[in-house]
Amino acid sequence: MAVPTTTDHRHGSRRRLLEALAARPGCTRAELCTVLGLSRSLVTALTTEFEDAGIIAQVPEPDGLHRGKGRPPQRIALVRGAAFAVGLQLGRDRVRAAVCDLLGGVACERVVPVGAGQPVAVGGQLAAALLDEADVDPQRVLGVGVALPFEIEPGDLAPSELESRLDLPVLIDGEATTAALGEHRFGAGRGTEDMLFVHLSDEFGVGLILGGRIHRGASGFAGAIGHLPVDPHGLICRCGSRGCLETVAGPEAIAAQLALRDGSPIPTARVLELLEAGDRGAARVVTDAGESIGSAIAAAINILNPELVVIGGELARAGEVLITPIRAAIVRSAVAPCADVVEVAQSSLGERAAVLGAAALQLAHAPQVLATAS
16 A cells, blocks of 8 residues: 655645535634644645645624724635636526636536537537637636536436547536535525425426535435326326326426416417416416425425425516515424524525536546646
8 A cells, every 4th residue: 555645634634624625715824724734834835736726815803893993814716727627507498508717717618509308518619619709718718518408318328528628627516416416516505415406497496515525425326306106196207107297297288277267378488478477377377386396395305304495496586476485484494493493595606506516526536626727
């Protein structure tokens, strides 16, 4: 077995320091010493190296934080432009792409329609075009992350086509998981250890962050909340089961109920317009859906005891008409020790959650890459 060298230890310290700054932006050097268990001289030497390399920089003291006498301590954080990644979200009829910096800032972004069977090819072309448009240092581009819709398993799409087209490493994951990662790293879930991201679009899914890390399950399908049976006498679901949550509260179910009144199916965008206009029928259908969704979420809360549930996806744009009955159902159905501590919030990233999370698949490797390269 190889004996670790001084160089190995120093590289490990560099990586750990960057990981600490990624998790705790705006640390002081003294705080880094405490968190990492490193000497002040080593932390000072490493931070100086990273500052010289343009990877970290001093940031202002937050207003009101320093109350002592004398000069406030210097705080440092990762520089936005220290690393970039491309996020791709491959949908049924469109592709969203964004070039993101280390802190989740979007250098450039575009959404384009696609035809059947073309999203991978269009995604590759779009990613290449955006990298040219963003005019970022190619040496600081870590790679491409891809968010796939639920009907495509990550294992069904080989990354080789995109990798050869872009000459960059590619990582692939499901849409709910990448959206959860986006909210956890850059949005409503920042700083939480245990959270559920409930993705309410054409298909329902839950992205799980447990212990601060993505949880995919044994076969990668953890969080399939849309296929939780809620009505034993309900409709047959596309999965082959009967009365799944999607058949009761999904966009197609909402559209079908309103179609009985209006004579034709209504897309989710139109449902949202009706809600904005104060349509009582649309509000009732969405409220009923929220109650069913909340009861299903309560079951997951009882098992996982998260501190946060983030509601996202297209249907989440209904806002409190949907989220208020979700909260009420959780209070009613989850056991008190779990219901009392969980917060339910609307996605803060909206339509960008999955594409930012896809980029975050690569940005998560930034500390390792930057520690080696700088």
